[in-house]
Amino acid sequence: MKEDLVYPAIVIKDDEKGTNTGFFSILIPDLGISTDGESVVDAYIKAKEYLCATVDCAIKFDCEINAPSEFEKVYKDNKENIVLLIDALA
Numbered sequence: 001m002k003e004d005l006v007y008p009a010i011v012i013k014d015d016e017k018g019t020n021t022g023f024f025s026i027l028i029p030d031l032g033i034s035t036d037g038e039s040v041v042d043a044y045i046k047a048k049e050y051l052c053a054t055v056d057c058a059i060k061f062d063c064e065i066n067a068p069s070e071f072e073k074v075y076k077d078n079k080e081n082i083v084l085l086i087d088a089l090a
Contacts, residue, residue: 005055005065005088007031008074009047010081011040028086029074030066040082048086055088 010027025036026047033050037043058065075083 005051005068006085007051007068007088008071009084009086010074010078011043011084012081026086030069044084044086051086051088052090056090 007028007030010029012025012027014023014025016023023036023038024040024043025034026043027034028047028051031051031054033047033054035043035046035050037046055065057063071083071085
């Protein structure tokens with residue numbers, strides 16, 4: 001089940017916050033996950049950990065979880081930001 005869970009994520013840069021390199025937020029809209037960091041790598045790592053924990057919890061407690069959206073649709077709706085894929089594999 002986990003191997004099928006690859007979610008599109010939206011990276012948003014906020015130059016107003018953080019260090020001189022900016023501040024980054026990552027959103028996984030299918031699951032309502034959002035996190036941030038002082039670099040894209042930092043934000044990505046946090047988002048992946050959050051996604052893995054969410055999926056693990058859903059499996060443990062036998063809860064349904066939203067299926068990933070099509071990457072192309074999320075990309076088309078968010079062309080002003082970076083869109084990438086994050087998998088739920090630890």
